[in-house]
Amino acid sequence: MHRSTDAGATWTEFAAPQYPKVAGGEKDDTAPSLKGIWSLEWAGADRPAGVWCGTAPGGLFYSPDLGDTWIMNDALWNMPERTKWIGGGTEHPALHSICVDPRRSDRVAVGVSCGGIRVTEDGGKTWGVGAHGLRADFMPPEMQYDPDIQDVHMMVQSPSSPDVYWLQHHNGIFHCTDNLKNWHEITTAPVSKFGFAVAVHPTNANTAWFAPAKKDEDRYPVDGNVVVQRTDDGGKTFKVQKNGLPQGNAFDLIYRHGLAVDTTGERLAMGSTTGSLWTTDNGGEAWSLLSAHLPPIYAVRFG
């Protein structure tokens, strides 16, 4: 891992988080080890050097000092329910979504594919369930509402109304308005309920954007048309935004971190697996192609 504190003029390398050794030692094949870094988030305004890091196979780490030291969150890792987590299209579970509550940095929610949502109110000492209401229709009937096996693709929290969360699930789109007590399935998306990325408006919790793909086994845009689905009324209705996006024979898939909105709510960026990068200055009414020739894009962010 690397960090810069001078806008990229210089970089400092530091060690990635490491899983602790277990009883069997380094040669024990059952010992957990880092399989990938899936998410990084600032830990809150009152912790200016604090960083949360989500990983595969599901461990959550905290650094109080911009990565010089990493502390594994044992409380989350040692939950008995964690043994139910499985990889979602990958070999290992991945902790990819970290929502630090803007009201109080001790409150953190994490999303796992496949492991549902866990939320802490005490900075990570204890973790409760945050996935009630999510539904996995690909599971046997008796397991479809099990909160610990839900395949969360991406979860975001409204900065302006922090009781509100939006979620793109393997199984569809979900909305929460009660601070992670219950989720409600949204079935009104006109193009597709499947996808990975979601972004929420910074000052209007009813507005969110989703980047749809066809479905689980067909991970490409519906009919080859790249579109964004935007709701402005909490999921009751959606607009299909396609102005400036390729229509026909497009194979761009938007990964879970491939869609971002800035603090104005008007500027967005979207990057695809086939190296296309689009931006908009009017909330998605019109998109502009910034480049069609980039490598596969994993993530976009404004800073």
Add this chain to the structure above:
Amino acid sequence: MTHALYVSTRKGLLVYRRNATGWAHYATHFLGSPVSVMLPGTDGKTIVVALNLGHFGV
């Protein structure tokens, strides 16, 4: 305030900044390396990145 747009790719971290006509490429870091995730700060100066240097395939 938005200072820049950061783009993590399989071949590096690209940075774009605004000019009079829109976003323009400003810098590329870690050229050729897979940048899994990045975390820009709100100060316009701090950036944390994770590279995934597992192999040298495509």
